[in-house]
Amino acid sequence: MTLNGKHTMLRSLLTSLALISTFGTQPMLRAEDVTSKSIQEYPTSRKIWLSLEDGLIQPANLKQYRSLSEGYITFLKPNGAELQEGETWAIIDKDQLDLESRALELEKKKVSKALDDLQEEQQAFIDKQLLNLEALKLQRIELKASLENSSLPDKLKDKIREALTKLDEQEARLQKSIKPENLESELQLKSEELTLSLDRKIRAHEKLEKRSHLKADFQGTLTISLDETQDPNFVNKPQWVEINKLYASITNDSHYEIEVTNRNPAFNSHDRSKLIAMVDDGVSRQLIRAKYKELRTKDTGGAIRDFHIFTIPEKHSEFAAKNSGETRTIFLYLTLEEDCYVIKKNQIALTAPKVLQTEGWPGLIKHLYPGYKLLHIGPKTLAVIKDDGNKH
Structure with missing residues (x-):
């Protein structure tokens, strides 16, 4: 063909x-x-x-809420409640979130105290270094007085001069350690380390809080798909929800x-x-x-x-x-x-x-x-x- x-x-x-x-x-x-x-x-x-x-x-405007994992949900509003846009109507694992919030508040207090302690520790350090400087000055006076003794052997005088040189070096280091600009830089570095660690914990908690607080994306009616809604103490009482459970929806029927x-x-x-x-x-x-x-x-x-x-x-x-x-x-x-x-x-x-x-x-x-x-x-x-x- x-x-x-x-x-x-x-x-x-x-x-x-x-x-x-x-x-x-x-x-x-x-x-x-x-x-x-x-x-x-x-x-x-x-x-x-x-x-x-x-x-x-x-x-x-219909949003359905399904559990990604099993856990507790605390409803702040009853079934059939009229919600405003942005209103929080439930919290996932509220008890755990409350514990995390308390732990964060404790961490804030600890960091605040640590920052105050830094000031005190630095002042104590300055006081100690000033005492060391005074001690060095006394040693210098004594060594210089010894050099004026003409009866001392030359070798001993050389050792005294070496000791005076070392005293000068020690004094220079001490003076440098208590210079205002150096003290301020060190204090700022330690403060930033503390506040950075706290900021990370605050951001992590904010993310957890955002995930845990369920807010209405729009004005609408809340429908809760749990049998326990008949319980008069349902609101503010943690409810156990299985994984992949459709537990609520918000509807605006306009x-x-x-x-x-x-x-x-x-x-x-x-x-x-x-x-x-x-x-x-x-x-x-x-x-x-x-x-x-x-x-x-x-x-x-x-x-x-x-x-x-x-x-x-x-x-x-x-x-x-x-x-x-x-x-x-x-x-x-x-x-x-x-x-x-x-x-x-x-x-x-x-x-x-x-x-x-x-x-x-x-x-x-x-x-x-x-x-x-x-x-x-x-x-x-x-x-x-x-x-x-x-x-x-």
Whole structure:
């Protein structure tokens, strides 16, 4: 078989697969039963359907707290409390934190005393060195007086002179040790060593305190997921929490969103800012339109997963509040830059199968509707616009 023959067979196979995907399990239509409509007979839209997804409706401001390890948590607020942004509502391992705080306060007192002691020790050192200087002066006077004795042998006088030289050297060292600039430098060095050690302990404690004090990131309602909340002494009483336990959440229900798991390749093959999620309101059969917001990473309890977030308009907050926490079927669409004719693939797939086989969907559109071109290919539909020769 020639190379061209192989390409023809491959395109034929791909076309067959496309037709199977287009028609699914529906009865296959015969070519003679299919007739194409005028392009103007097709509906127009600025969006094209991509897929059905499961979407979780939830408050936009929702933070869940899960224990990274087992331990005690002391709740400072009761279940259902209304929290202000920045308000501390619980402390992790409060008893241990209190012990660490007391130890730090003791360390501060010890360092303060050590700094005071440095001053006293330095003054004692100066006093001692001054006494040593006085002693040296007395020795010098005695040695000089001995030199005036003419009856002393020359060798002894030489030794006295050597002793006087050593006394001068000792005196110079003593004088240097009590120079104000030297004393100040030494005192500053020792003080910095003490304060640096204390600063490190203070910073470490601040980090521990920050990790231990749980504060509300936004104004909202506290929900505690522990059975012990019925205990009248629950607040300020340490509660044991197992590892990986979802123990609390804070919710602000002024705005809502839809959370969709990042499984569909469509999220990565299209401009996400042009994606919209539509969900049935369940009452009037109206489709509520939610705009794409962001890709969010979340710890789902032992696994880090990506989710796509869509914002529900504020005017639909009542619907969202009623369905908060529920997983609903959403219709994922891609918005288009202009109105397009939306044609179902199975409406035209058999009108010119040879053209579809050789030139694909773009060629089929040009064949059926001269002056028009394919803008986007969806899973089951095609978006078609007038070909002005310049756009797109």
